[in-house]
Amino acid sequence: MSLEKFLENLDDPAVSLGNSDFIEISDLSPAELGVFARAWFHLSRDRKRAIIATMVELAEDSPELDFCTIFKMCLKDDDEWVLEKAIDGLWEYEDRSVLPGLLQVLKSDRGAEVRAAAASALGKFSLLAQEGNLLARDAADIQSSLMAALQDPDESLEVRRRSLEAVAPFNTPDIRDYVCWAYQSEDLRLKSSAIFAMGRTGEVSWLPMLLNELDSDEPSLRYETANACGDLGEEDFVPHLLGLLEDDDYQVQIAGLNALGKIGGPLAKRALLRCIKDGDASLEEAARNALENVEFLVDPMAFAADA
Numbered sequence: 001m002s003l004e005k006f007l008e009n010l011d012d013p014a015v016s017l018g019n020s021d022f023i024e025i026s027d028l029s030p031a032e033l034g035v036f037a038r039a040w041f042h043l044s045r046d047r048k049r050a051i052i053a054t055m056v057e058l059a060e061d062s063p064e065l066d067f068c069t070i071f072k073m074c075l076k077d078d079d080e081w082v083l084e085k086a087i088d089g090l091w092e093y094e095d096r097s098v099l100p101g102l103l104q105v106l107k108s109d110r111g112a113e114v115r116a117a118a119a120s121a122l123g124k125f126s127l128l129a130q131e132g133n134l135l136a137r138d139a140a141d142i143q144s145s146l147m148a149a150l151q152d153p154d155e156s157l158e159v160r161r162r163s164l165e166a167v168a169p170f171n172t173p174d175i176r177d178y179v180c181w182a183y184q185s186e187d188l189r190l191k192s193s194a195i196f197a198m199g200r201t202g203e204v205s206w207l208p209m210l211l212n213e214l215d216s217d218e219p220s221l222r223y224e225t226a227n228a229c230g231d232l233g234e235e236d237f238v239p240h241l242l243g244l245l246e247d248d249d250y251q252v253q254i255a256g257l258n259a260l261g262k263i264g265g266p267l268a269k270r271a272l273l274r275c276i277k278d279g280d281a282s283l284e285e286a287a288r289n290a291l292e293n294v295e296f297l298v299d300p301m302a303f304a305a306d307a
Contacts, residue, residue: 075101112156123166168200199228230259261290
């Protein structure tokens with residue numbers, strides 16, 4: 001099927017597009033995107049929703065398909081459902097060309113849910129900035145925009161907490177103050193975001209607080225704590241994480257395995273091997289993936305040689 005035929009079928013809601021047809025709109029050139037856009041913005045709301053949902057699903061299942069140019073275009077769509085799907089589709093996209101669109105959404109008067117999604121999507125760029133992989137002016141724009149949302153008392157709680165999570169890698173004194181503010185909140189979602197942010201700051205001084213949360217009655221807090229410990233990467237914390245492998249909550253168990261994989265070390269490796277040998281079959285794949293990460297930390301060149 002040609003691009004022209006795809007667009008012809010796209011415009012006809014009676015035509016059902018097969019998954020294989022979508023290869024025609026993968027990796028569009030600027031000229032092709034212009035042709036696609038003219039067809040896209042005349043579609044009905046339901047047709048656009050169905051098409052972008054399929055694109056997001058296909059992109060997740062088939063890495064060779066690239067719809068990022070379309071997803072970036074959809075950051076200007078009037079339908080917030082489509083806009084949020086576009087942000088989902090750009091989740092792993094790290095090119096700075098997406099930043100203006102995400103920042104515009106965050107600072108717009110759109111609904112809280114889609115602005116919170118934009119804030120979360122900016123979080124990976126905060127990490128890139130701290131790794132020195134982003135222009136200084138981009139980093140400054142991201143930090144100032146996220147902080148403005150976080151500091152606004154009239155802003156939606158969902159937008160504020162997602163902004164806290166996203167801005168945490170900059171790890172300024174103001175950010176640490178807001179982590180404390182969120183951690184002391186009675187709102188479970190806000191406290192979860194604080195724990196997530198602790199890991200993203202790279203600040204090991206949070207570890208005593210995290211140690212307390214490993215025994216929390218709330219599975220969501222234990223889950224976030226395991227992830228935060230993995231992000232901080234302190235090997236001394238491995239013994240405290242071992243109990244999570246026997247947790248009553250499956251997602252907490254997975255988070256514990258992933259944290260051991262990120263931290264590494266002899267004790268983490270032994271625990272993962274034991275989990276593979278004697279543990280629940282449902283955890284075996286996660287344990288094997290975590291063990292592979294431990295072995296990569298020990299000898300990255302072995303993996304390069306295998307490739």
